[in-house]
Amino acid sequence: MRLFSSRLQHPGKSFISLALLLLLIPLASRYWLGWSNSFGYVSDLGIGCLLLLLLHNRSLWLALLPMLIWSVFILGTAELVGAVGRMPELGDLKYLTDSQFVSHSTQGDGLSYPILAMTLAGGLLACLLGGRHNPQRMAFTLSRYWYALPAMLLIGHAVNQYANPSEAAQWKQFNLTHKLLAETVNAGQLRIGAWLDGDSPTKPLDIAGLKQLDLSGNKLFTGPGKARNVLIITLEGIPGAYLAPNRAAINSSYQQDLMPRLGQWAERAMNTPDYVLHGHQTIRGLYAMLCGDYNKLDSGTPKGVELLNHQVRNLQCLPAQLREQGFSTHFLQGAGLRFMAKDKIMPHIGFGKTLGRDWFKNKAYLDFPWGMDDKAYFEGALDYVKQLRRQKQPWMLTLLTVGTHQPYAAPQAYLDRHTSAKEAAIGYLDDAVADFLADLEQQGVLKDTLVIVTSDESHGIEQVRLASAWGFNLVLAPEQAELPALKHGVYGHVDLSASVLDYFDLPVPSSLSGRSLFRDYLSGREILSYTNGLLRQHDGKGIFTECDFQQVCRRYASAGFIADNARYLGRFSGQAARLIAQRAEQLDQSLSNGQVGQRYQFASRERIELNPTAANDWADNLIGAQYLELPKGTHTQVTLKIRAVSMDKQGATMVLKAKEFDQDVAVLIPPLPPLRVGQPLEISFGFDNPTTRKAFSFHLLGQGRGAIEIIDFSVLSEPMTELMAAQKEEQPPTRGPGTSLGVQAHP
CATH class of the missing domain: 3.40.720.10 (Alkaline Phosphatase, subunit A)
Structure with missing residues (x-):
């Protein structure tokens, strides 16, 4: 408890350990990952210096959470860029509280950059240990004029981007904190601009x-x-x-x-x-x-x-x-x-x-x-x-x-x-x-x-x-x-068919x-x-x-x-x-005409020979429901029915997963019972989409000795009406908010 009641104010250790975590590690990791770019280094320095000034001389209770978030942002960016070639979005942050996502992402060789993870953990530990000192010792203070340094760096970043725009990838030009901050500010500006200009997004344009x-x-x-x-x-x-x-x-x-x-x-x-x-x-x-x-x-x-x-x-x-x-x-x-x-x-x-x-x-x-x-x-x-x-x-x-x-x-x-x-x-x-x-x-x-x-x-x-x-x-x-x-x-x-x-x-x-x-x-x-x-x-x-x-x-x-x-x-x-x-x-919208509700049927009813093992979520996937968009304000209902065509006595093990932007996401899919001859497997579950889900994929994996037939795999997304919302409020919760589940194994 003594550790957290102290302040990050040691004239040497605290400041140096904070600078290590907020400045040296991001800059070194950018070079190590091959993301060297002048905009990126300025972004790291600008945001890092700002955080250093804000957290210096603060209670560890106040400083610990920003330091943790900063570390997760650095590691999360590296992991997602390495996996799917993009930076995290605001919508990805909810996965940090998802135990299934965290466990699946870190088990075995789940982390692509374990050295970076260990370095960040070491930096956090150094910051915590650096606060252990005599609280009566004179604090090392910084003048408020130092805030001009990150301000100049971030303003310079924006001005130089305007004058000499870079075509490098986003992660080479921004660290994640800077990107999210820029997006938030820009979104507000866009809304204000649209209101002032009287834009009508529903007005058809000439295409x-x-x-x-x-x-x-x-x-x-x-x-x-x-x-x-x-x-x-x-x-x-x-x-x-x-x-x-x-x-x-x-x-x-x-x-x-x-x-x-x-x-x-x-x-x-x-x-x-x-x-x-x-x-x-x-x-x-x-x-x-x-x-x-x-x-x-x-x-x-x-x-x-x-x-x-x-x-x-x-x-x-x-x-x-x-x-x-x-x-x-x-x-x-x-x-x-x-x-x-x-x-x-x-x-x-x-x-x-x-x-x-x-x-x-x-x-x-x-x-x-x-x-x-x-x-x-x-x-x-x-x-x-x-x-x-x-x-x-x-x-x-x-x-x-x-x-x-x-x-x-x-x-x-x-x-x-x-x-x-x-x-x-x-x-x-x-x-x-x-x-x-x-x-x-x-x-x-x-x-x-x-x-x-x-x-x-x-x-x-x-x-x-x-x-x-x-x-x-x-x-x-x-x-x-x-x-x-x-x-x-x-x-x-777009020209090939006509050609x-x-x-x-x-x-x-x-x-x-x-x-x-x-x-x-x-x-x-x-x-x-x-x-x-x-x-x-x-x-x-x-x-x-x-x-x-x-x-x-x-x-x-x-x-x-x-x-x-x-x-x-x-x-x-x-x-x-x-x-x-x-x-x-x-x-x-050339096909959907702006309609929100969609129903898809992915079952082909063909005979599928199972492999003894299914280790690859992509190559071993048995169903083609990938990269869907589930619009905001809709409810998605999934129905699956599988029949064993031929199977040994041990049956088959079936697993259904969901991913968003190629990362595991928990939508409370229930575990599937073993599949055996004469016992079709049926599952029905649903979940709400309070925000738009993009690049959403289902992965059905099966392992065993035999063959199966997928009779039904339907995905229905329809708008949440007031009546549906009222009905859901009247029902007792089942394994999580906005989710309904049902599993049957019929003889």
Whole structure:
């Protein structure tokens, strides 16, 4: 008790230990984590100095909580950035009081940075021990004029950001305390500005330039294309910067040549250097490519999932359109299909056959948790193409690799040649896809097939401008001589469906957006992208705009979207910035039309063979309910029913988890009883959403010897009406506020 009744006022120990915790550790950890940036160091110094002045000479009772929060903020930022590449948000703070989240995040090797955790714990201990002294000793005081130092640092940070904006990641420019403070201040300013400007967020805005189908350009060749088939090769996470012709086209300062062989194919193809990816995540990229519409420009429910509730718009996607024209349509990926509900989405948009890891009979070269390594995958895909070529019917085949997804698949020989597993996996993919294209050419496939090579998303490159939004598109076609080597202009995934239909001179549904890669346009076009937390817009008239989490936008003079550098024109906020965000929100509602309530059914009723063990929440997930948005003020009800098709006497162990932004979150899911033959497992539970839940995922894991059938997995979110709220108040609480549970195991 003596410890906590004393003050942090020792002329040496207390001040030094506080400075260690608040200044030295944050600055050193920033350098150690590779986050060196002048803005970040100023942010650490500004907030650290301010806290040092505020806590010096304070009772340990008052100082302990801020020191703990500060330490958790530093460690939490490092952990979340390392896991999912983003900084924590205010909504994440509730997890600190969640015992399940804390225990799951710290057990075993749960912490990615245990050294940082131990260093922070040591700093806290030094601060506590530094307060143990004679209370009568003269306190070491600081003049109030010292407050000018953090004020100057933070003001300088803001002024320099205005004058010389940095394109570095948020965690390199801000520490978490500074970011949350800036967000809070900025949110207040935005509300005041909206009130003063009389903004009406519900007023429809003009987004015709983003949604329109534009086939007004001049065709690159007359008549329909000579190909009879379509092959779309989608490479996991590959940015356009990896191809030398793309780097040369924009005079990129990035010179690391990680995919030299694919770069050689790019020189033979019609290559589009200024090719924009509209967002992150595979299912979002596939939706934009195959359905001619912008994917969600935020972290809301993917439109591919929303499309499951539509029976008309799905028929306008590229596979459905080609199927209507007599093509057989096929989707083949190297991973399992259930993750992100591709087992349901792909057939829904028109693929006659949707196949995943289970289809492959050839032996994999590597044991990779996500599925087939790239070399084995393309060997299997080559066999699939041979089968398609034996049929008389024209075909469309979409391929999706998985080897360049974390934790990356590469043999030891590639690991020995590269500095990281990521680079080794990229080199392995480069050889695999180049060999695949060479085999296609040798077999004559390129003579009668339109081949498009692209990527679903970009995993980004440190210090490369716009790398997270920089995609690529290579076209190999029978009429290659009539196509330009470099396709000038700004294009993106939203253009791919219209381009393929236009190539064959087939009708293009007016609901599709974009331009055709097989036409030349005299004017520019509007295009949007949302990656790494930045909303980016090019107006087609030489102005590129980038808006950050504070709804502060920076304007640049840039002829195209993707550029190595651009001339800074200044920044703006207020009404003009809000209008950009509102236009993106309207695009996001192209399927939901702003409706709050949604019902999704993720059960496919197929036979699922269980593994003896299920260790990976992602690769072993049995259900595709990932990255949903559960709106504020709604109640979510989940119903699950599983039947054992065949099972040994021990039965199967089933576990249902929930995650938000890829981190475990407790929504009071009850434990599931063992599953046995003749005893279907049924579970129903619900929870309220007082605030919007984004990137919310369910993970169903099962382990045992046998097979199961998921009969029902429905997720219903509906607005909380006054009647529902009153009914819940009348009911006795069940395992937590706003939560209803029920488990049954029927004989």
